[in-house]
Amino acid sequence: MTRLETLQNNLLATFGESISLKLALNELTLEVPAKDWIDTCTALRDNALLGFDTCIDLCGVDYSAWGAPTFAYQPGLHPQRFAIVVHLLSVRHNWRLRIRVFVPNDEFPVLPTLVDVWPAVNWFEREAFDLYGVVFDGHPDLRRILTDYGFIGYPFRKDFPLSGNVEMRYDTEQQRVIYQPVTIEPREITPRIVREESYGTGR
Structure with missing residues (x-):
């Protein structure tokens, strides 16, 4: 029996046959209800059978455009717009697991913090809050970590404009950095396609 099969059996023994467990590309993903x-x-x-003592990553996902040609959220493809994905490592057993939870309430996504379970998620949760707007209830210091002070919006959401909402520059008269509305004209960039009759024939 492979290590991955052992892990799969241990997960089923711990949580029961009704859990949402998927095996793809030699990786296991456990989907967990928010509650x-x-x-x-x-x-x-x-649990000694599992032993996931280390959280190596936590990130957000916005499923707004998943499988759809527009950025409008498509109900039915996924239960909620936002999800949190966590990658775990068991040093003792030398195996990994991906877990995913869909965050309730697309308008104000809130999930309990994992800081008391794996303290290493502290900055990861701050990053997911900063970029996706997911609030981690009980986090000891939930502040933005990558964007600037006073930043408005969540830049990894699919509906956030590529050019942003504001730009900053140094003003020599005021001798400080100032913010102003974006001066870039919004546009759709379409690659130019050149077709020639003899293309690829060597003539």
């Missing part, structure tokens, strides 16, 4: 987020993550850490 069970903390309890499941704590069990993943504390």
